[in-house]
Amino acid sequence: MGVVSNKVERENLKPGDHIYSWRLAYAYSHHGIYVDKGNVIHFTQGDGQEIGTGTGLDHIIGSSLPQHPLDNPCPICGDESRRAGVISSCIDCFLLGGDLYRYEYGVTRAFFLAKARGTCTLALSESEEQVIHRAFYFHCMGFGVYHFMKNNCEDFALCCKTGLKVFPTAKVGQSGQVASFQAAAPTTFQAFLSVPLAVLARSSPLVYAATTIGSLVASYGTYCVKRYINDTGVRQDVKRVVLEG
Missing domain, CATH: 3.90.1720.10 (endopeptidase domain like (from Nostoc punctiforme))
Structure with a gap:
């Protein structure tokens, strides 16, 4: 591999x-x-x-x-x-x-x-x-x-x-790339949404950096989980295809 x-x-x-x-x-x-x-x-x-x-x-x-x-x-x-x-x-x-x-x-x-x-x-x-x-x-x-x-x-x-x-x-097939696209969109939005919130709170540079990094790490974790649960080897909404004669 x-x-x-x-x-x-x-x-x-x-x-x-x-x-x-x-x-x-x-x-x-x-x-x-x-x-x-x-x-x-x-x-x-x-x-x-x-x-x-x-x-x-x-x-x-x-x-x-x-x-x-x-x-x-x-x-x-x-x-x-x-x-x-x-x-x-x-x-x-x-x-x-x-x-x-x-x-x-x-x-x-x-x-x-x-x-x-x-x-x-x-x-x-x-x-x-x-x-x-x-x-x-x-x-x-x-x-x-x-x-x-x-x-x-x-x-x-x-x-x-x-x-x-x-x-x-x-809603989504078993395609890994489609599952990744779907997982990435909301997590990316959530990650960048937290940045202006930190600014509005007038945090110190250290707090601001920690908040941003923490949000990105959490978003990446969510992205990985969504990728994983949509994989063919894990998801439960798959069935075996029976070919006709």
């Missing part, structure tokens, strides 16, 4: 690996399942868009990603990367020029909290054969409607690896 980085070389990949690549200066990551011979099965909105928020940000994200011209598709996987849903493409189209990373499974609690969002889980992976079987099944049958918060590419890869999926009524 990579303590500092999950970066991996292509020649070290194994069938059934959950891989990902960062996009837009680490703003988010795109996830998929490595099958074999340079092929990756992954879940996308289609037409070059791998993330959707329902806002104007989608156009910015889509236009910022490198794409093959319509009249010059990828010589390996054709125009597969422009389709919506669960698709199979070559690893170059999956990476879009980014670096290759491997998602870690069965990590310890300390390791999980030390790592960045959406890079590992406490949940255990099932066998290579089961993972690949699910990936191909979803490639044929679909994985539902793409939803940034509830059903995205990381949710897809986690389901292929563990056979677990959150209930449809959940």
Whole structure:
């Protein structure tokens, strides 16, 4: 397991690996399942868009990603990367020029909290054969409607690896990066809200510094707890996916 980085070389990949690549200066990551011979099965909105928020940000994200011209598709996987849903493409189209990373499974609690969002889980992976079987099944049958918060590419890869999926009524899926975004927003606001309160109280510089540091530490602790309880290996609102014959 990579303590500092999950970066991996292509020649070290194994069938059934959950891989990902960062996009837009680490703003988010795109996830998929490595099958074999340079092929990756992954879940996308289609037409070059791998993330959707329902806002104007989608156009910015889509236009910022490198794409093959319509009249010059990828010589390996054709125009597969422009389709919506669960698709199979070559690893170059999956990476879009980014670096290759491997998602870690069965990590310890300390390791999980030390790592960045959406890079590992406490949940255990099932066998290579089961993972690949699910990936191909979803490639044929679909994985539902793409939803940034509830059903995205990381949710897809986690389901292929563990056979677990959150209930449809959940507000947030099992995606580690989405859980981190959700956890970070309120805790960051609370941390900075306490700073002007200290000023208004006309505290001494020492008290002011202690108040600020204490608030930041408490907010980070809350952030870690929220990340932890939303992990696939811990949360209780997951169920096993039964594949139809």
